[in-house]
């Protein structure tokens with residue numbers, strides 16, 4: 001079995017989608033063994049506890065800088081024997097020491113079709129504000145491997161979602177979560193845990 005460690009900062013609906021998928025037997029050879037939160041009041045922690053999953057809280061402001069925080073995170077991930085690290089609404093920046101300790105073993109769900117509306121400053125509702133400001137007719141979600149480049153790692157799965165007249169950042173966020181994120185994140189985790197993803201020439205290839 002592969003140990004899946006999930007990193008969270010907020011409500012944790014993507015964590016819930018992973019927990020539900022595991023209960024349905026849809027995470028393949030993977031098991032969620034630990035949830036790490038960057039905020040002590042993240043509701044995602046309650047979701048983990050309600051499902052008997054170990055929790056760790058690593059608060060960013062308890063560390064002087066990103067280097068010290070990343071070192072602490074790397075140590076916890078190693079101690080947890082993480083085979084896969086999933087950023088599920090994890091809003092705190094980690095440096096390259098974490099990526100190099102877990103090469104192509106960390107994935108992130110981003111609420112847009114990368115390379116649109118991604119990179120520094122594009123997180124949470126800001127992503128949907130930018131999509132509505134531009135007037136795109138399709139947005140969606142992307143699951144990608146985490147590398148040193150923010151939102152720049154190999155793309156694993158994407159799903160497009162329609163933008164509708166009158167959408168607000170909140171309504172668009174909700175539709176993208178329901179129609180895309182909560183589906184493609186568990187699927188990408190399952191593919192990884194069943195050894196069906198390889199990275200070739202910087203691109204992820206799915207071998208189903």
Ligand code: GAR
Nearest residue numbers: 010011012013014089109111123124
């Ligand atoms: C999700 O929409 C996720 O894609 C996004 O934050 C939300 C977290 O919701 N992540 C990012 O913007 C990362 N760049 P959740 O806590 O309910 O899963």
